[in-house]
Structures are given as C-alpha cells and as structure tokens.
Amino acid sequence: MVGIRQSKRATATSREDADLVARLSLGDEAALEALYARYGGPCFALAKRIVVDRHLAEDVVQQSFLALWNGTGYEPSRGAVGTWLFAITHNKAVDTVRREGTRRERITAEQALVEIAATGPGPDDEAWRRLRAEHTRAALRELPAEQREVVLLAYYGGYTQREIAEMTGLPLGTVKTRTLAAMRALRGLLAREAGGGGDD
C-alpha cells in the first residue's frame, strides 16, 4: 500500500495541531480558537462550495467545530485534525445538501474542475496547504476523464454513487470501480509528488 508522506512544513503544522488538540481536552478555548483560525476559513470555503448558501455553510462549519470541541469523532491516532475537519465538513455539507434539497443545478465534473482551476490558493494560505492544493490539482488532471468525473460528482456534487450511476447511465459497479481506480491513482500521484521534492 502506498504511503503518503508529508512535507516538513506539514509535519511541523501537524505537531502544532496535535498540541492544540491536546489542549482542547483540558477545555482550553484558546486552542479551539487557534484551530478555527487555521481551519475555519478553508472549512467554510469548502462548505460554501458544496452548499452554496453561506448561512448553510456557516451552520456546517459550526457543527464541525462543535463536534471537535465536544470530542465526538476525532481520533488523534488516526490522522491529522485538519484532515478530519475537512472530512467532517465535507460530510456535513453533503448531508445538508441532501437534506435541505437545495442542491444547485446539476454540476458537471468538468464544471467543478474549471471552478477549481480558476480559484487558486490565496496568499494567506499556508505554504504547505498551497503546495498540497497544487499537487492535488495536478493529480486530478492526470486522471482519465471518466475517473475524474465520478470523483468530482461525488465530492463536489454531493451525489451518492447510485445517483451518479443514474445520472450518467453507467452501471453502479462501473461507478464504484472507476471511483476506486481514481482514488488509488490520486493516492499514488500525491505520494509521488510528496516524495519528489515536496519538502519545504
């Protein structure tokens, strides 16, 4: 199984985050605020991209940090808090779209890719996060179109694989197979990028 290495900068950030998470366990609100300062903006941006409505996005982010504050779901031994925050934010955003019925116009995979390509990382983004975003963008472009499509529809469109099968006319098994192939390819591409001088 291919492991994904982190840059030195990312490793330092992970150590800082681990310290903040440990302080959360002592009820240190300043630690939560520090984590919000680091991840609140990116989480909000991610939520807003999926749910579109900024008030719903705000709800999503609040739920995510509430879960972090209450200690429900995050296991430090399993990964970085930033990864977990992105995951829970994404999941809650998708759940919101599915529940609220406010799904925007059917987003095509290519539309999602164009939007992503158009909005590059901002100057305030931490360097390692910029680098990671660039690596992910490059990796997505290297995927075959049919694999990229199912991943983008799932992640940014909030569609289940069954819905993607219905939308695209593909057998459900094909959607699952392509999704797995895409995620494996991304995993390999990101590992290659991280190992190829991603340290800063």
Place this chain on the structure above:
Amino acid sequence: MTEPEPAGHERWDELAAGHALHALEPAEVVEFDRHRHGCTRCQATYDEMSFVAAGLGALAATDAAGTPSWRRMRAGIVVPATAPSPRRDSRRRRLLPAAAVAAALAVAVVVGVVVTGGGSPSLTVASCARDAGCHQVVLRTPAGRDAATVLVRGRTATIASVAIGAPPAGSEWVLWQVPRGGGPVFVRSFGAAPTSAPSLPTSYAGSASFALSREPAGTRPAQPTQVVATGPAG
C-alpha cells in the same frame, strides 16, 4: 443486469473509496464501518482514502471570503446551553448550543476522565473506594456486561472506565442522571476523544440511577433514545 461481486478485499476497497467521498448508501456505510473496525487493512485503506479526499477539500478551500468571525462562531459552540445563539434564522436553531465543556475523555479501553463542575481533583476507583463521600456506580448492559463506571463525589462525576468501548461511527455515548421520582437528565456526551461536562444536575442522594445511551453524534436529545446500560445509585 446482475454485476459480479468483486473478489477478496476489492469490494471493501471500493466501499472505502466511496465512504471517503461520502458517496455510499446508508446501508453500505453501516456495512463498511462494521467491517473496518475489525480489519486493520481496511481501516488503513480508509484512512489513506480520507487523506486523498482531504486533498480534494483543500482544492476547494481557497475562497474563504465571508468566513464568520470566531466571535460569531463561538457563540454556538462554547457558550452554555442557556445562552441564545446569535443566529438570524431561528429555523437553523437545530444547531445544538453546547454545554460548557472542559475536560477530555478518551474512549479506548479503560480510561479515567473527570467530569467536573469546578476544579475538583481527579477521581479513581481506588481513591473513591477510600473516600466515604465517594460513590461508585457501575452501568451494566441488559446482558449484565459492565459498560461504564461512574464515580460520584458531591456534584462531581468521573467516568472512570468505559468498558463498552468507542461508540459506532456517527454516534456518541451520553450519560444520564435519573433523579428520584423524575425522568433522565442529560449530563454529558462523549465519544472517542476527550470532552467534558458541567456538574451533575442533581445530588447523588437525590438520584435513583444513571444511564448510558447511544445517540447520533452532535445531538443533545431531551430523552435517551437507545439506552445501552444502567446502574442504580445508592
């Protein structure tokens, strides 16, 4: 058309990929979560897929314009339940105002956690046994299996052990206090990571029992929905 099932772990890998993208049907989520908690290979696969998915999130996380300030966000996270959240739309009040949280609770094997209302020292089973003012409540499942041990001294409760283990994915444990002649009162929720809770609503002498329930994560129900263990007080 019936499609052939993928062989071996391929099917689990497919579920891992779909799960990381939050694109599975609910039944698939339950099936995969049940499997991965006992399969280190699939857990590792899922963790790696989640890392990849987080990369997708990082791509979208570039337009942070309009991010709510911490002051605004804090109101719905840290302030006590009685304080109103400064939301414009009351319909969105499904967001649970958090109880004042403080300490951390790790639900792994057996963990000692303090649920304190005001600076009391940590309790252990041993120290509680030596203290005439300390009471030990063992919460047991209907099958008689120990689920958790709660130590109570004054209005301070310590969850000394959680033998039942971590709650299933998407859910959390909730501790309830049942006063004499009354219904269960929410004390605190906890999951796989540290948390805290306010002091007990009722004195130990006024308690009939304690209960442990399983609830959807992030909720604060008025009544327990799925009680998994109970234990008498006194």
